[in-house]
Amino acid sequence: MTVTMPTTTTTPDRSRRLAVTREGGRMIAEYWDELFTARERGKQIVWYNGGALNPIFQAAGLAWCHGEAFAARLAAQQLEGPAQLAGAEYGYNAELCSYSRTHLGCAVLTLQGDEGGSTGVVGMHDQAELASRLPRPDFFVNNYAGCSTGQQWDEISYRVFDKEVPIFNISHPFLWGNKPDAGYLAGEEWESASRYVRDQLVDLIAWLEERSGNRFDWDLLRESMTYIKRAAELRREGLELCKAKPAPATFWDWISCVAPINFLPGDQRLVDYFQAVKDEIQDRIDRGISGVENERYRMYFDGIMNWNKLGFLSRKFAEHGVAVLAGRYIQNAFWQEPQLIDTDDPLLGMAQHYLLCPTNHGTKTLDYLTLRDCAEYDVDGIVFHSTRTCRAFTGPQRLLARSAQNNLGIPSIFFEGDVADASFYKEEILESRLTAMLEAIDVKRAQAS
Numbered sequence: 001m002t003v004t005m006p007t008t009t010t011t012p013d014r015s016r017r018l019a020v021t022r023e024g025g026r027m028i029a030e031y032w033d034e035l036f037t038a039r040e041r042g043k044q045i046v047w048y049n050g051g052a053l054n055p056i057f058q059a060a061g062l063a064w065c066h067g068e069a070f071a072a073r074l075a076a077q078q079l080e081g082p083a084q085l086a087g088a089e090y091g092y093n094a095e096l097c098s099y100s101r102t103h104l105g106c107a108v109l110t111l112q113g114d115e116g117g118s119t120g121v122v123g124m125h126d127q128a129e130l131a132s133r134l135p136r137p138d139f140f141v142n143n144y145a146g147c148s149t150g151q152q153w154d155e156i157s158y159r160v161f162d163k164e165v166p167i168f169n170i171s172h173p174f175l176w177g178n179k180p181d182a183g184y185l186a187g188e189e190w191e192s193a194s195r196y197v198r199d200q201l202v203d204l205i206a207w208l209e210e211r212s213g214n215r216f217d218w219d220l221l222r223e224s225m226t227y228i229k230r231a232a233e234l235r236r237e238g239l240e241l242c243k244a245k246p247a248p249a250t251f252w253d254w255i256s257c258v259a260p261i262n263f264l265p266g267d268q269r270l271v272d273y274f275q276a277v278k279d280e281i282q283d284r285i286d287r288g289i290s291g292v293e294n295e296r297y298r299m300y301f302d303g304i305m306n307w308n309k310l311g312f313l314s315r316k317f318a319e320h321g322v323a324v325l326a327g328r329y330i331q332n333a334f335w336q337e338p339q340l341i342d343t344d345d346p347l348l349g350m351a352q353h354y355l356l357c358p359t360n361h362g363t364k365t366l367d368y369l370t371l372r373d374c375a376e377y378d379v380d381g382i383v384f385h386s387t388r389t390c391r392a393f394t395g396p397q398r399l400l401a402r403s404a405q406n407n408l409g410i411p412s413i414f415f416e417g418d419v420a421d422a423s424f425y426k427e428e429i430l431e432s433r434l435t436a437m438l439e440a441i442d443v444k445r446a447q448a449s
Contacts, residue, residue: 014293015318018249020276021256027273028259032073038063039135044212047137049103049153050144050170051354052335054263055228055346056205059221061214065134066263067153071102073259074131075307075420083109083131084421090160097149097389098420100156106131107160137165139211141204145172146360147392168207170200172355177362184365185337190355197351224266225346232335234274235261241281242325243377246290247298248281251324252314253291255305261334296321297438300374300410302328302400303385304393308422316430320438324383326373328366328393332358359392366396367403374408380441382412383434388424413437 038045043063050068057064074080080102087105088094094101109132140158144150151169158167173193181187209216235257242249257277264270284290299317301324306313317324335341337356341349358366374382382404384397401412415430 011315011319013315013318014321015250015252015314016289016291016293017256017314018253018277018280018291020273020280021253023276024257024260024273027264027269028073031264032070035063035065036133036135044138044214045135046139046141046208047134047154047157048141048143049100050142050150051357052262053141053143053204055221055224055266055350056201056208058224058265059217060205060208060212061217062139062208062212063135064263065137067103067106067157068099069259069263070106070134071099071420072305072307074102074106075422076310078308078422079130080308080420086112086131094421095389097147097153098418100149100153101389102131102420103153104156104160106134107157110134110136111160137161139208140165140167142167142169143172143354145354145357146174147357147390149392166207166211168204170197170204170354172197172357172360175355175361175365177365182364184368185340185352190352193355194348194352197354198348201347201351222343222346225341225350226343227266227268227271228261228335229338229341229343231261231266231270231274232338232341234271234278235334236336236338238274238278238281239326239331241278241285242291244285245298245378246292246295247323247325248284248289248291250291250314250317251301251327251330252310253277254330255310258305258330258334290323292318292321292323294321295323297323297381297441298377298379299324300326300370300377300379300382301385302370302382302397303387303417304329304390304419306385306387306417306422306425307420309417309425317434320434322434322438325377325379328358328370331373332356332369363396363399366400370400370404371407374404374410379410381410381437384412384414386414386416388416388418389421390419411437411440 045063045065046057047065047067054064071080074083083102083105086108087101090108092101092104140154142151142154144153154167158165173196175189175193179187179189182189205216260270260273299322335353337353340352382401384401386394386397404410404412413433415433416424416426418424
């Protein structure tokens with residue numbers, strides 16, 4: 001008897017991700033392994049959230065753990081479950097920012113030690129052990145702009161550790177941008193807020209010196225900021241290259257580059273990495289290789305990354321011939337204005353970048369940045385990731401969608417998901433709305449031809 005086996009059809013992967021990002025993955029893995037053993041090497045450890053304070057910690061002789069980064073890493077590896085379960089058992093609601101929920105769960109597990117075997121869920125034990133590997137902090141520093149949850153995140157961690165760990169909070173004025181002289185990087189509001197945050201960085205350095213017993217190394221700060229500034233310049237140059245048609249790399253490649261620029265040490269290896277990213281993009285342009293096979297549409301993506309779905313979303317959009325090229329989370333974050341950094345006296349430029357968090361602007365500035373990037377990358381539409389537990393990011397999205405339609409004639413769609421909780425993602429909604437938008441774009445093109 002002949003048995004006919006059912007054939008399995010798989011959609012070919014039409015995304016062409018940059019090869020160099022694998023090196024970034026290795027750098028990140030090495031960083032976390034180093035952090036897990038920092039205590040054994042006599043290092044004091046600071047937990048922090050928000051803007052990239054790591055150059056200050058590097059010059060203060062500390063090891064550092066960025067809470068959002070560790071939550072994102074667990075989500076990208078789909079290992080966030082035990083930490084979120086620990087957070088839920090401690091009392092944190094599922095509607096709380098999933099970054100903070102995951103990181104607070106890690107804090108609980110760190111305090112408890114490895115009790116993952118008691119969850120009763122197969123495979124959870126090893127995952128819980130990973131989540132609990134964060135070494136206990138010696139200090140908390142909060143540097144969160146534009147998000148009320150973020151501004152309280154380390155304060156809550158401080159309470160989890162029974163208020164026994166010193167904490168320093170940096171206050172960031174929200175940049176409303178509604179005064180007559182206000183503009184992006186301009187006006188008295190911008191200037192006074194920049195000085196206000198810079199002065200707090202001076203106080204932070206004194207606070208760290210006093211409590212750690214380490215002399216702050218100003219030369220090391222200048223040196224690390226010199227490397228970071230150069231890496232940021234290369235990143236901007238690479239982003240500029242992606243305006244080419246077809247685009248040589250996509251938003252998803254740049255998402256893979258977030259961790260290195262956001263919290264790795266400022267050193268030559270960081271510069272070499274972003275030089276390699278730019279070189280691979282330039283090589284693709286020279287050889288006519290696109291980031292998406294047969295690019296047919298160009299899109300802007302607004303929303304924080306859904307870290308559980310990075311690979312999935314890159315393949316999904318490529319499947320439809322969509323090159324996602326720009327987004328608020330990439331173009332408008334992560335040392336995005338390197339010309340502001342004076343490497344001889346870097347504190348003011350650092351303070352200004354912390355204020356430039358993409359959730360710390362009024363709608364007037366967000367509208368300016370979104371329309372600018374949509375026009376420069378010549379996009380056909382906008383995809384809004386309506387991030388379920390990040391109200392700071394989703395708040396202005398309806399206004400931005402209407403402005404793009406009215407000013408540039410660009411359509412948009414919304415889909416729901418989350419930064420570090422895959423349960424909020426709804427595949428059918430994204431698929432149906434994306435298909436409908438692409439059909440509408442096709443009709444518009446046919447009418448114009």
